Amino acid sequence: MKLSELFLPILKDIPSDAKIKSHQMMLRSGMVRQSAAGIYSWLPLGFKVLKKIELIVREEQDRAGAQEMLMPTIQSADLWKESGRYDGYGLEMLRIKDRQDRELLYGPTNEELITQIFRDNVKSYKSLPLILYHIQWKFRDEIRPRFGVMRGREFLMKDSYSFDETKEGAILSYNKMFYAYLKTFERLGLKAIPLVADTGPIGGDLSHEFVVLAETGESQIYTSKKILDLKIENFDNSEQSLNKMVKAYTETYSATDEKFDQKEFDDLVKKDDQLITRGIEVGHIFYFGDKYSKPMKAVVNSSLGKNITVEMGSYGIGVSRLVGAIIEVNYNNNIMKWPKTVTPFHVAIINLGKKNDETCKNKAQKIYELLKNNSFDVLLDDTEESPASKFKNFDLIGIPYQIIIGSKQEIEQYEFKEVGCEKEILSAQEILKKLKIIYFN
Numbered sequence: 001m002k003l004s005e006l007f008l009p010i011l012k013d014i015p016s017d018a019k020i021k022s023h024q025m026m027l028r029s030g031m032v033r034q035s036a037a038g039i040y041s042w043l044p045l046g047f048k049v050l051k052k053i054e055l056i057v058r059e060e061q062d063r064a065g066a067q068e069m070l071m072p073t074i075q076s077a078d079l080w081k082e083s084g085r086y087d088g089y090g091l092e093m094l095r096i097k098d099r100q101d102r103e104l105l106y107g108p109t110n111e112e113l114i115t116q117i118f119r120d121n122v123k124s125y126k127s128l129p130l131i132l133y134h135i136q137w138k139f140r141d142e143i144r145p146r147f148g149v150m151r152g153r154e155f156l157m158k159d160s161y162s163f164d165e166t167k168e169g170a171i172l173s174y175n176k177m178f179y180a181y182l183k184t185f186e187r188l189g190l191k192a193i194p195l196v197a198d199t200g201p202i203g204g205d206l207s208h209e210f211v212v213l214a215e216t217g218e219s220q221i222y223t224s225k226k227i228l229d230l231k232i233e234n235f236d237n238s239e240q241s242l243n244k245m246v247k248a249y250t251e252t253y254s255a256t257d258e259k260f261d262q263k264e265f266d267d268l269v270k271k272d273d274q275l276i277t278r279g280i281e282v283g284h285i286f287y288f289g290d291k292y293s294k295p296m297k298a299v300v301n302s303s304l305g306k307n308i309t310v311e312m313g314s315y316g317i318g319v320s321r322l323v324g325a326i327i328e329v330n331y332n333n334n335i336m337k338w339p340k341t342v343t344p345f346h347v348a349i350i351n352l353g354k355k356n357d358e359t360c361k362n363k364a365q366k367i368y369e370l371l372k373n374n375s376f377d378v379l380l381d382d383t384e385e386s387p388a389s390k391f392k393n394f395d396l397i398g399i400p401y402q403i404i405i406g407s408k409q410e411i412e413q414y415e416f417k418e419v420g421c422e423k424e425i426l427s428a429q430e431i432l433k434k435l436k437i438i439y440f441n
């Protein structure tokens with residue numbers, strides 16, 4: 001892609017209503033534009049990142065054995081009356097009436113709808129265990145939408161739902177999701193820690209929030225520094241390893257302020273190991289047994305020949321919030337550096353040659369073609385802005401690797417640079433080889 005052709009409305013000034021750096025950066029770099037309070041359009045640059053995050057979330061769900069489907073954004077109020085949540089959900093739910101005066105709502109979550117689909121189609125334990133998920137827009141009429149996509153009203157969520165015959169089976173499904181979440185966040189370049197959490201309006205008796213440590217986060221976190229040393233690659237998704245993993249991650253005290261207990265904290269975590277900080281909730285998992293299956297009569301014939309209500313859990317990831325969380329962690333001193341797994345482009349080519357410098361232009365075009373032909377997504381700056389303003393734009397766009405072309409270089413040599421690291425002088429073929437190792441190995 002050529003920068004001169006990319007729809008990228010960069011703002012020179014920091015928008016005054018954007019209070020945290022991810023919100024400022026997303027507006028300035030033209031990733032999103034607000035359409036109404038807490039409701040955003042995703043412009044090409046932002047949409048590319050959103051899609052890449054979505055892909056990683058999807059891959060890890062599929063690997064955990066979950067099956068993707070798609071439920072609608074609009075649901076019937078009747079279902080929510082069956083579960084008993086219609087009145088309790090309060091003002092956060094956007095309630096709508098159609099022309100026949102039927103009550104509808106814009107889904108804030110999908111426990112009811114998935115339970116209906118399950119009960120109408122599954123009759124026997126032989127279809128279990130089953131985990132279904134979708135990645136769909138949700139609407140919650142948040143009292144204070146703020147921080148851009150971090151707390152929007154319309155936001156993209158991945159939500160999975162597990163169905164099991166027994167409680168043990170349901171805990172295994174829970175542990176599989178626990179593992180998939182840690183893998184997902186690691187691939188996104190984030191250190192997310194699981195914390196014992198309140199179950200809120202979803203309900204149930206076992207629940208963990210996954211929180212990315214960041215000063216601007218809305219959640220207060222109490223944990224032990226030791227949790228930061230745990231590595232998900234030391235575990236796999238066999239049942240035995242899953243049990244070990246959950247034990248390792250949950251035996252250290254960690255809690256959000258709703259569950260925090262000072263005495264327990266002091267008893268379990270030595271003063272020197274205590275870590276009190278803030279974080280961004282990027283995922284939340286729940287085991288809630290028959291909370292929905294009972295009132296909604298999701299019954300299957302068990303292996304013992306009895307009718308039983310199915311054991312359920314639900315598992316959410318804030319896909320659009322993750323864009324903000326990744327920026328909070330990786331945007332420092334006005335310079336963005338996307339993790340290579342989600343960067344909007346693999347590499348930037350910045351031509352600093354003067355307007356009429358055909359040699360520079362040809363050189364830029366040559367390496368651009370070479371990289372494109374080798375499946376790289378390349379952004380070529382072919383604009384006529386000053387070098388200073390070009391670099392400023394790329395600080396915002398955040399592509400982690402840059403190829404810089406100037407008139408003083410040897411004809412076959414290019415400057416190659418990873419953002420934040422020393423530059424190297426390399427040939428086009430050497431750059432190609434390097435990028436293949438970085439991205440496709």
Ligand code: ATP
Pocket residue numbers: 109140142149150151152153154155157200281282283284316317318319320321
């Ligand atoms: P929060 O405590 O931040 O309001 P929640 O606990 O109400 O979130 P869940 O029902 O657990 O949210 O939803 C699953 C995930 O969806 C959350 O972990 C979060 O990443 C994301 N999410 C929830 N609300 C929003 C929102 N208003 N904007 C963007 N993402 C959200």
Ligand code: MG
Pocket residue numbers: 209281283284
């Ligand atoms: Mg939550």
